[in-house]
Amino acid sequence: MSNLTKKFKDMTDTQLLLTITIVVFFLMYIGAIVFQGKGFLKPQTFFNILNANAALIILSCGMSVVMITGGIDISVGGVTALVSMCAAVYLDFKGGNVAVSMLIAIGIGLAYGIVQGLLVAYLDIQPFIVSLAGMFFARGMTTIVNTNPFNVQNESFQALKNARIIVPGMGSVNKKGVYVNAYVEIGVIVAIVIVILMFCLLKWTKLGRNFYAVGGNKQSALMLGINVKRTKFMSHLICSLLAGIGGYVYFLHVGSGAATHAQGAEMNAIASSIIGGTMLTGGVGNIIGTFFGVLSLSTIQNIVSSAGLDQAWWTGITIAAMLCIFLVIQSVVMARKKRAVKK
Amino acid sequence: MNQAANKKKPIVLSKIYKNQIFIPLAAMFILLLFNLIADPGFFKISMGLNSAGNPVLSGYLMTVLDNGSELAILAIGMTLVTAASGGQDISVGAAIAIAGSTLLRVLCGTNTRPDTLRTPIFVAFLISMLVAMAFGAFNGALVAIFKIQPMVATLILYTAGRSIAAWINNNELPIISDPKFAYYGGFIPGIPIPTPFFIAAAMVVLITLILKFTNLGLYTQAVGINESSSRLNGLNPVFIKWLTFVILGACVAVAALIKVSRLSSINYSVIAKDIEMDAILAVALGGNALSGGKFNMAASVIGAFVIQMLTTTLFKFKVPSDALPAYKAVVVILLVVFSAPVVREKLGKLTKHFGIQRKEAV
Known part of the structure; x- marks a missing residue:
């Protein structure tokens, strides 16, 4: 036991919170299997969770970077809606091709990143205010671009949307006795690539290290010769760029443009990051944790809906409750650890 | 920027900085002025009957x-x-x-x-x-x-x-x-x-x-x-x-x-x-x-x-109500940019700079 407490004390903040997240995720999934029956045992159930949340994984990665640097960005949901709508309008009304629509998505993300990054880093405005305005701007712009929601008919886009990547060895036999292959959508591949890229960026590059340094203590980072402003700028740039890419992945999943798309996605992204062990105060966080955060969040959503509590309000309430619990856990764990270190 | 504007600017700015209540009042004044020029119908108040049959002011x-x-x-x-x-x-x-x-x-x-x-x-x-x-x-x-x-x-x-x-x-x-x-x-x-x-x-x-x-x-x-x-x-x-x-x-x-x-x-x-x-x-x-x-x-x-x-x-x-947030967001951004300490400092330097120039000219 004393060995365990010693290990607990020796853990860095990042490791500690990451462990909590992964344990919670596995407990939750096992609980789902036990209480909700066999549905959760099928690999495809898990892959469906991935399919539906590929965009959220990408958004959360960006959010984690900003939060590690000590900021926050609540415009990602709005950017997702804006990207979906712009790409949809371009593909259907302007008869454009898919590659250019992707460029549009990335362009919107970059533009957002540059403006918000400049305002936050170089003009020292609170990131929350900037991104709140950004969120409202994006939502408003979405309706200005096109008011009514519509489904995209573009053929090459449909082909891309319906592309399925088969996961070998994970299929299952359905009720008719036919073997069905397990599959994921293209978005999942993009999301996994981005998770790996962001993990490497945060772990092994100078920029990634700077994010942690600036988030941990701005003053010391400055004294170490880190360009604090540029680091902050880069964090917002990466976040918005990922919001653009995530927006396109979302668009690929739903295949339509609407002003109400991704409502509350910023909240889910923040919640995932927090559940994944990213501290709001900055300096602590991990992309792997964020990944598991998204999985925990979407698993609980699945549990809620398969438990028959299908009304829309339960999802909102459970996510909020979960976020609340994790925030309090963070706050308590950190306070206890600080006391333990002092002793 | 012309000469007259330069002369007036420091006085107005210092007044605004001194009294906080000037900021919303100035914004209100600008809005009223804009409405006056664009369409004076904004100021019309008429007496009418509402659906319940009571006399009410509208406008x-x-x-x-x-x-x-x-x-x-x-x-x-x-x-x-x-x-x-x-x-x-x-x-x-x-x-x-x-x-x-x-x-x-x-x-x-x-x-x-x-x-x-x-x-x-x-x-x-x-x-x-x-x-x-x-x-x-x-x-x-x-x-x-x-x-x-x-x-x-x-x-x-x-x-x-x-x-x-x-x-x-x-x-x-x-x-x-x-x-x-x-x-x-x-x-x-x-x-x-x-x-x-x-x-x-x-x-x-x-x-x-x-x-x-x-x-x-x-x-x-x-x-x-x-x-x-x-x-x-x-x-x-x-x-x-x-x-x-x-x-x-x-x-x-x-x-x-x-x-x-x-x-x-x-x-x-x-x-x-x-x-x-x-x-x-x-x-x-x-x-x-x-x-x-x-x-x-x-x-x-x-x-x-x-x-x-x-x-x-x-x-x-x-302006359709769904598009309203976009316009307001622009106003918010302008507002926070102008009230940001960095920008204020720059503006302050600018006005000081003009002040010195004027003294030199005198």
Whole structure:
């Protein structure tokens, strides 16, 4: 036991919170299997969770970077809606091709990143205010671009949307006795690539290290010769760029443009990051944790809906409750650890 | 930049910097001027009969007074929260949905189309106020005790609030047919001025008296400026922060009464949508630092009416309501950019530079 407490004390903040997240995720999934029956045992159930949340994984990665640097960005949901709508309008009304629509998505993300990054880093405005305005701007712009929601008919886009990547060895036999292959959508591949890229960026590059340094203590980072402003700028740039890419992945999943798309996605992204062990105060966080955060969040959503509590309000309430619990856990764990270190 | 402008600029700027209330007044002046040039019809006020057959004043300015009232009420609470905690509550819209839903639930019970109200309106209002204050206390506890950034802490209620509101009434939309209930958001027979304005005025008087005769204002500012030194001086920062959120909860309940009374019904996903943005904007336009500390209540209240004037002006020029946030976002960004310390410093240097030039010229 004393060995365990010693290990607990020796853990860095990042490791500690990451462990909590992964344990919670596995407990939750096992609980789902036990209480909700066999549905959760099928690999495809898990892959469906991935399919539906590929965009959220990408958004959360960006959010984690900003939060590690000590900021926050609540415009990602709005950017997702804006990207979906712009790409949809371009593909259907302007008869454009898919590659250019992707460029549009990335362009919107970059533009957002540059403006918000400049305002936050170089003009020292609170990131929350900037991104709140950004969120409202994006939502408003979405309706200005096109008011009514519509489904995209573009053929090459449909082909891309319906592309399925088969996961070998994970299929299952359905009720008719036919073997069905397990599959994921293209978005999942993009999301996994981005998770790996962001993990490497945060772990092994100078920029990634700077994010942690600036988030941990701005003053010391400055004294170490880190360009604090540029680091902050880069964090917002990466976040918005990922919001653009995530927006396109979302668009690929739903295949339509609407002003109400991704409502509350910023909240889910923040919640995932927090559940994944990213501290709001900055300096602590991990992309792997964020990944598991998204999985925990979407698993609980699945549990809620398969438990028959299908009304829309339960999802909102459970996510909020979960976020609340994790925030309090963070706050308590950190306070206890600080006391333990002092002793 | 021409010569005349250079000469005038330092004087005007220094005046603005000296008195906070000039900022919202200047914004109001610009808006009024814009309306005067674009279309003087904005200022027309006419006497007409409303659907109930009572003589009422109508016109764009009356709309501003009418709809700006709940915003002004929210701005009062938001100013206190901003001053004490250095952050803003973004859940006020969702909290209005909760308070409104509670109000209807108490009035109607399970019957969604009641002929008679189950309880007096005043009792129902008090219960909804208690509920709103409880949610305010929840936000306040997260912020004050668990030290979570206000905006993130209130993000919880922001997501869950409308769901909770729908849940309170089993997702049904009660409609109240009693005409007395519509007085609070409409007109009392015989009085041509909208009732919400009187309610807002009463709230302003109340908060003025509270600020004058208690230490609330002083303490919130002290906590906002420096939390640890206020603690060393014997204040209890945790309690004061928590208290401001509870007060905001009370303001939310009053705003909810007006909002629900306007429709005599409720729509959970639409009621008070985006009002948190307007309330924060009102505080910012009032020249209060969004990072906490000193505040000026009158400036916030005027700021709220200026925001409503902006909304009404945009509506007048046929901007669809869904696109409204985009325009307001631009205003917010301009506002925060110009009030950012870095920009202010640069502007200050610029005016100083011109001042020196002028002296040299003399």
